[in-house]
Structures are given as structure tokens and as C-alpha cells.
Amino acid sequence: MVEEFEVPPEIADHARRFAAEGRSPAVPRLAATVLLLRPTAPAGTTAGGFDVYLIRRVAAMAFGGMYAFPGGGVDPGDSQADLGIDPAALAQRLETDPERAQAIVCAAAREVFEEAGVLLAGPTADTVVGDVSGDDWEAARRALVARDLGFADLLRQRDLTLRADLLAPWSRWITPEFEPRRFDTYFFVAALPGGQVTRDVSGEADHTMWIRPAEAVARAERREVAMLPPTVMTLKQVGACPDIASVFAAAADREPATPMTPTLDLTGDRGPRFTYR
Template structure:
């Protein structure tokens, strides 16, 4: 059993929830993508792209990875993609075909909306290069503002979604006392050559490329605030010696099994997050 410190603001909210007999709200399906790249210095290992949520956002001030909620249209759109079909993804994620398609599409859509990285290409074997130009930015803004849909964007640009670049990793459900809850599927993906993530969403106030071990050390030192899903995922990534080891590591995981942090108190009354 693993335990983590609980920020006092979260602990106070949890106490009120239980004292008042609060009823948990249903979690919304969501997806998160960990973008990875080789160490730019040429050393062994890799870096992960992290964002700090802006103060006004849910979990503001916490470092996390790009992602967000599934949109209703994510399960209904029709688009070309490379990789397992929706039913195959459903088997891997423990979901119906429609729900699995929604999660996969949400992962690709959110990483484009929040980080400006597009996991798509003109054919099943390639990925687009730099998508930071004005024309791409107009397309991204139209997607963010819901003036266009993700499938429409890909179709207009004659692109195929590279769903095969997403490796399912884990599934986390927000604790029952939170007013906004998410059932989030975590994926890992390599940063496509020629692309560079950037803070374009307005939902973050800082971004950083960092090695998992350094992120964990800085979190332990109180420099980077993180919640258990981020800390655990970084710890798991730190166990991979290099990017070549990631596919096998992901294949050996069960991304359908939900992990739900709960709050407990130590003998001295200190609240902690406890994981099974």
C-alpha cells in the first residue's frame, strides 16, 4: 500500500464532504497524454512534457500532463485512423467500442488543443511535421472554440489519426469527495519529429520538459506540486531505462483497472492519500 501527503486544502474539503454526508458525483470520462522525447543532451533516458495548471483551473497549481474530458462527439465521429479498431481498443481499455473510440479521440484531440501536438499523418506510416504555423493555429483555435470538430479538421487536412502512436498506460478515478471527478485513461506517446509542444491552451501557467527522476526529486523537495496520479506515473516511467523499453512496459500493464485514491489518517492524525 502506497501513501502520499494530502494538501491541506484538499484534506479540509474531504472532511467537510464526509461530515455533511456528501454524495459523490459521477466521474466524467477523460484522457491524458504523456509526451516523451529523448534526452536533448544525448544522454540515456528521456524527458516528459509537464504543465502546471493555472490557478483558476481544476487542480490549479498542480503539475500534470496535457489532457481533458471526453466530448460527446468523440464517440460519434467517423474518421480514418491507424492502429486497432474501436473494438480492439475496447478490449484493451475494458470499454465498449464507442466509449473506447471516444477516449482515444479525446486523447489525440486534447494533446493538440492543449499542447499543439498533432498525432496524425497523410498516410498510416507518417506523421505531420511542424504544426505551429498560422494556418495550423487557426485550425487549432477553431477546434478549441468548437467551430469545427476533430474529424472535420483531419478530413479537411487529408490526415489519418495515428492512434497506434498512443500506448495505453493506466486509469485513474478522482476521489469521491471531489466536486469535479474524472475517470481518466493515461496514454504515453513519443513526440513526433519536427513538432514541438507549446502552451497554447490558456489552461497552464508553466510548462517544462523534465526527466521523470528529476521531477520526482523536485516534488519531494516541495518545488513541484503533484497529486498521486502524476507521482505514481512518473515513478513507473522512471523504471523504464529508455524509450525503446516503453512498448513492452505498456503491453504488460492493465490500463482498464481503475485506481481510486482514498484519504486515511496516520496515527498522529495526518491525512494521507492511500492507494491500493
């Protein structure tokens, strides 16, 4: 599938300057992001479909003003948390070494807790903790954000096991070379655990919403909301699935280690455009 996106004039001008000045690309920072999903229909009904959780980054941040999925850069301590599964199998899936794979998945779980208040962990390898919105959990989350507490330490203190099996690898995106801040980001899908709720807790976001993927794409195409191409394309991909189970089935057949990066055409008749294949 080929997707094309218009390039805003300011980004096109930046790309032209980057090429004209012969600059060297910045080294991408390793990162992870999570598409958190929940059924659209209330429990006990027969209606299908699902919503995805989006946050809008504050203007002062990289990609500020854009709606995106919870996520962020990998921290050094992320390789210390026990995954609850064999890291070698995950490393094979992500086509990397076990320590790097462990850090990527732990970053995904940590970020979704920091930015959405959802914890993908449990007291055993086949359970998930319930409500984590109480004051004691909020104090722990704030300590995690401030880096006064490591994610591995949080899990150990509460005798919890990270449920890496709940995070299904979906794709990998690398920021274009001309951007001053670049990320090598692994995308995962995860279902909202029963008994947990998302909370608008992140200081990095100024608005959050649950929305059907197709509706989010339509709003982005009408320019009612701002999203980067990887967000729009990923929403289209998961939106092609009828329910959450189908999303996970589709994830199993994908190649999540193959990096996606756009081709930038500055000379086309329709104006500057990104092309993704």
C-alpha cells in the first residue's frame, strides 16, 4: 500500500535547507509507543468495534500540538525490568538483541503508565493488576515521571510482573533525516486491562480522547485535528480490523522490525509530498 501526504511549507523549507547546507542527519533516539485499545460497545452487548486512545502533545514539546499515542524515548533503566516472558523470543520478533528488545518493551509499558495511568503488569504471569488510580499509585507514577523511581523498582516493590505478552509489536518508524530530533520508534498494540481506566495525567499532553480509528482518520483528513503521517497510517491499518481480537491476529502476521521512513518529493506538480510504501 502506498500512502501520500502533503508536506507543510515550513517542513519543506527545512528539508531544502538541510540538503543545501549538506548537514549530517541526527542519530535517532530509540523509542516506543502504544496503541491502547478498548471495545466501543459496553460489556454484554453484541455491537463490535473499538476505540483507540490519543493524546495531544503540548505545544512546547517535540511534535507539539499533534495527536499521538502514548509513548516516548527509551531510558537506560528500561532494560532492567523483568519482561515476564523469554526476551530471546521477543528479540527474534524485533530482529534485535535481547537487552535492546527488553528495553523497548519496558519503555512501552512504562510510558503508557506515565502518560495514561494504565499498568500492564500483574501479581502473576497470567493476571493483571486492577484499578491503579488511587493516591498511592498516583504517587508512584509521579515518582516514575520525575525519575525518582525506576520502573523495575516500582514492579519489584509491588511484587508485580510486567506483562510483555500483552504488548503486540505492530510497526517501526524512523523520523526523516532532515528533522533535528529523530526517533526510531517501535509501535505496539495493547488492550485496556479490565478494571483499569485511562486518566489525563501526563504533563506532556493538553487533551486526550478515546475515538474510533476511522473517525480519527476522517477528522485528520478534514484538518480538524493535527496528526503526523505515522499516526494516520497506523490508525488506518488497525481500523481495517473489525475488533480487538482481529487487531492482535493481524499483528502476529506483520513485520514489526522493518523500518518505515518516507520518501520526500519536493519537485512534484502537486507540491511537496511524503510517500510511504
